Amino acid sequence: MTAAAELTTALGAQFPGVSARPSLDHLAFDVPLADLVAVLRHLRDSQGYDFLVDITAVDWKDRAPRFTVVYHLFSTTHHNYVRIAADCAGDSENPEAPSIVELWPGANWHERECFDMMGVKFTGHPDLRRILMWDEYPYFPLRKDFPLAGLPTELNDAEISDETKTGVISAPMAGGPFVATPGEPMSDAEPRAKDEAWSEQKEKPE
Numbered sequence: 001m002t003a004a005a006e007l008t009t010a011l012g013a014q015f016p017g018v019s020a021r022p023s024l025d026h027l028a029f030d031v032p033l034a035d036l037v038a039v040l041r042h043l044r045d046s047q048g049y050d051f052l053v054d055i056t057a058v059d060w061k062d063r064a065p066r067f068t069v070v071y072h073l074f075s076t077t078h079h080n081y082v083r084i085a086a087d088c089a090g091d092s093e094n095p096e097a098p099s100i101v102e103l104w105p106g107a108n109w110h111e112r113e114c115f116d117m118m119g120v121k122f123t124g125h126p127d128l129r130r131i132l133m134w135d136e137y138p139y140f141p142l143r144k145d146f147p148l149a150g151l152p153t154e155l156n157d158a159e160i161s162d163e164t165k166t167g168v169i170s171a172p173m174a175g176g177p178f179v180a181t182p183g184e185p186m187s188d189a190e191p192r193a194k195d196e197a198w199s200e201q202k203e204k205p206e
């Protein structure tokens with residue numbers, strides 16, 4: 001029996017709700033949110049997946065539940081990866097998942113980043129606050145409904161705003177590498193986003 005088959009059998013025997021997840025690279029599983037912490041602990045303590053690589057989330061936008069948290073673990077013994085995915089609790093604007101800081105202290109920053117960018121609230125986190133944007137920032141930039149160019153926003157520091165007389169403005173989309181169709185010349189493909197605020201062909205707003 002292969003290592004992948006052994007792990008699939010072991011997880012299925014202990015956690016009947018776990019199912020194989022389609023994947024083009026690493027072994028992956030869908031896990032009920034109620035079993036998430038227990039499954040991750042089992043993978044760490046009994047299966048050798050001792051290194052938490054990252055935590056992220058998927059915004060399906062038009063599906064319910066809207067958000068799925070995704071964990072990538074690495075085994076320093078077997079030298080392979082496993083991906084664990086669990087649909088979040090909560091509603092489409094307030095997704096929730098349990099914190100795993102108790103399992104991996106390094107999850108602290110991973111969860112803060114996922115909260116900051118996607119708005120996933122990790123219940124039980126010891127200090128869940130933004131890590132990239134300022135605390136009062138009203139949006140979650142990696143959600144599907146957040147425009148590529150960004151949204152105009154007041155700066156968090158009134159003193160800076162008074163001095164500079166500006167806020168956070170939308171970014172120009174021209175020349176961006178993330179909105180072109182593969183195979184098209186960049187000069188023809190950009191700007192492509194419908195939410196662009198300005199480009200070389202449009203006057204920059206004041």
